Amino acid sequence: MAAAADITLLENSLGVSTLFKQELRYGCREEIVMPSIEAVNLTKQYGDFCALSGLNLKIEGAKCVGFLGPNGSGKTTTLKMFTDLIRPTKGEALINGVNVHTEKKKALASVGTLIETPEIYASLTPREALSMIAEIRGISAEEITKQVETVVAEVHMEEWIDKRVGKFSKGMKQRICIASALLGNPSIILLDEPTTGLDPRGMSEVRDIIKSLKSKNRLIFMSSHILSEVSDVCDEVAMIDHGKLIVYDTLSNVTAKFAGGNNVVEVGLARPVDNQIVTQTITAFPSVVKAEKTDDKNLKIIFKGGLDVQERLLNDIVKLNIGVVSYKAASSELEDVYLKLITATL
């Protein structure tokens, strides 16, 4: 018992993966099925209007994939077909290889969802509403209280856990719905514009939640209009327009391929930096195309290459000892790609 507790403590302090946890606990590696979602020729037709046209997309493994596209492009339609809210006209929506429409219970057994902005029965409290979902998902009676309280804490709604939902604002309801998506430790989470209706602080908190979920062998598929959000949170991006998939690749590959091969990082500094270091030293680093100061304590560096180059560049800049306090991929590159690809299809 004590040994098990020690292992759990060790696991939590190290933040180890589920796979490694199994090695720690059992000394062997059990084959783990990677979570997957797959659209096979997925089509949705409303009379003459084609909302989604033969979408073929397979996403597999623990990662966060951003699903981008303009209004009416088919993002929500796709997510609704993956959750059986609507039926495909043609094709299949598969979750872990199981057809959502024909075997819904099996397909959605380990899926947390947030589609559009759901309403909760007004007279129920978050504790009751989440307990209902927990019971539907098969969480044991002993676990329900613990899990409900944990997910409510995760969305910072502890104070409201026993208040009736009818009195909640849209943002508060959205947080409870996000909490419901986390119940039962789902291996796949489908989110449709999860930050809709939230204030800036709420949006930031939801992004942090999604980032924290990424480390737990989960596949997160998230539609969004907010490109900076996708850049911040997602590893890969899929873009659709007019019901057709335009591109699906890693974020760095997409920006490298479609934004003239260039990527941009923004560097925040603790103190003002000398111009010469920027224009001569940093610009001379391999793969760097251009480096410039956006103000005294911020730099913008344009470089060619993917994540490996980005990582090396960070190392090189830190070695300069110029007080690096932040380093992040700029969203403007993704925005450029988005505008380029979406305009091209119009």
Added chain:
Amino acid sequence: MTQTNFETKNIVPGSIAQVGTVMKYTLLDYLRSRRFFIMLIITALIAVLLTVLVGYYRPASFLTDDLSFYSSWWGNSVTFVVILSAIFFGGDAISGEFQNKTGYFGVPNPIRRSSIYVGKWLAAFLASLVMLGIFTVVTVGNGLYYFSGVPYQFAESLIFALVYMVAVLGFTFFFSSLFKSSSMSILLTAILFLFVFSLIQTLVSSLVQIEPWFILTYGSTIIGNVLATPYPPHMSTSSFGPAGRVTLTTFNATIPEGLAIMAIYFAVTAIIGLILFERKEFN
């Protein structure tokens, strides 16, 4: 930040257990809702009004014997309580899932839509049962005040009222599945039960002189008729007026006919309603 770190692997419960879950929480929602209190007030008002009026005026039609008391008191008003309860709790039970978007919370989970439908139906039935229960208690209380004992026909009538509640709820759920607008489904169901069915029944039986076996409210006449001795048969009355001889027929469904009409209404509307809900899309 708190982080989810559950290591459990959940086994999705069977459909019957999930029906129970949906029923439990929907009923909880109903019992705390404003509409439940409004329906409670309406039921109490009907009961109090009857108690006061009968107590004050002591009408002969009520107080001749115990059967005429239950026939006048219960037979004339219980169908109204049943219809109102079914409209209040079933009128938008399914359409509300679409219009109010509560369906987006429950449906994208490992649960069949049929489990949600049945769970909500049972919750609406239990909430309506509370109203029928209150009205029954007040009726029996008054009956015992005026007469000793409760006639066995009242128990039959109560059972028929329950069957009627099942049928009306089946119908309201069907209408609720037909529309995506809550107000539309509630309004149409109310108009149908409170006006249209009665009107068609009167027109068909009195003027065309066809037994209205296809109208649910015709089947429900057994609730009151069982309290009459002897059980009323079909009756025709002829009279001579300026336009010549006019024959008016009053049809009375027999108990097997009434039960069959209610059972068929429930079976057909429940199945169609369920199919509609299974096929309806959240868009």
